[in-house]
């Protein structure tokens with residue numbers, strides 16, 4: 001049994017936790033581990049001989065094994081489990097000890113826990129950790145919240161274990177309280193958007209008659225260009241994979257019912273609470289919801305009429321290029337919406353989120369890592385108070401260039417009966433944003449008609465309210 005204290009301790013040895021421990025240890029830190037089922041921790045340490053790892057079967061022993069101020073990282077399931085572990089830890093900790101929650105916790109839970117632990121003289125950090133199992137082991141993107149002074153204590157470890165891009169670690173102090181988990185939630189919302197947009201591109205290519213291996217080649221080619229990203233890369237690989245049992249492409253035997261753990265839904269709720277439009281992410285979440293109603297869809301498929309969902313006889317090469325542009329433009333809309341929401345919350349909570357830095361740490365390690373993210377950082381640097389990412393010169397030009405193809409794709413999809421909720425939501429947002437006049441004038445007339453809610457006029461100063469005596473409606 002080692003006598004020296006460990007630099008950090010981690011509770012929760014599911015795969016993410018295990019991989020994070022191995023990552024931290026490989027950067028020269030001694031790590032104590034504890035798991036609810038003690039044998040899991042014992043086995044884990046036994047499987048990695050010669051490492052500076054230490055399994056502690058009791059929580060008291062675990063806490064005692066750490067150097068002061070103690071750094072205890074939790075990698076347990078978000079929700080009640082986090083509170084349960086904190087409850088058991090609190091009596092064992094001393095002032096200034098740091099508890100780090102690295103799970104996908106809801107940011108308001110993080111704020112509640114932060115307030116509680118701070119009142120007890122402890123320090124709390126809610127941190128987003130993105131990158132899945134592989135990211136945790138080789139270098140995730142890390143989004144820590146909490147006080148800046150606490151960040152300085154964690155900084156050496158976090159910078160050592162994070163993914164590196166161009167010599168820069170993919171971690172930055174996001175802001176106080178729940179800011180880190182909030183930004184991870186937005187990351188996940190954007191992840192949902194990206195995934196759904198890719199799925200719609202796949203559906204369109206399939207409708208155009210492409211086989212899975214052909215689509216694998218298309219996505220691989222796209223991954224060499226502007227769309228380069230982890231999600232495009234894994235999509236190419238997934239499409240190329242064969243099912244060993246049937247010899248068919250594995251995607252053809254996977255049931256079309258999507259799962260979700262809730263971070264996308266939280267993003268929608270937050271956007272609704274803040275009157276902010278995130279229609280692409282919204283469409284992505286709803287597409288997952290509707291996909292899960294498989295039996296209803298199968299039933300409806302024989303009752304509700306429409307085109308067969310095929311795009312026969314089109315110029316395939318041209319169409320592939322159009323889908324590429326539609327995907328890219330829709331993706332930009334989705335990021336613009338996610339960023340706008342972060343900006344609103346940043347102002348409202350006084351978080352002072354640095355959107356350029358956030359885009360920078362998303363370039364590596366996380367699920368949405370992508371080549372184009374540095375363009376967001378550049379746009380934010382050029383104009384910190386940018387009203388909408390879509391108006392930054394690079395993105396504006398990109399959207400202007402892609403919009404004819406984007407329109408053609410959505411129009412063809414609608415005509416052929418191929419559902420493209422995220423592509424069309426993105427395009428509708430684009431067209432709404434560039435509309436100097438929307439039909440909301442009529443909406444105001446309706447409101448004034450039934451509720452005397454008043455309206456403003458185009459020929460009078462803003463803020464001046466008017467009411468019309470509308471004709472009476474009988475019946």
Ligand code: 6PG
Pocket residue numbers: 104129130131132188191259260261262263264366367
């Ligand atoms: C990440 C992922 C990760 C996880 C999500 C997906 O950044 O590493 O976002 O956190 O894959 O929870 O959740 P769903 O099950 O909702 O798709």
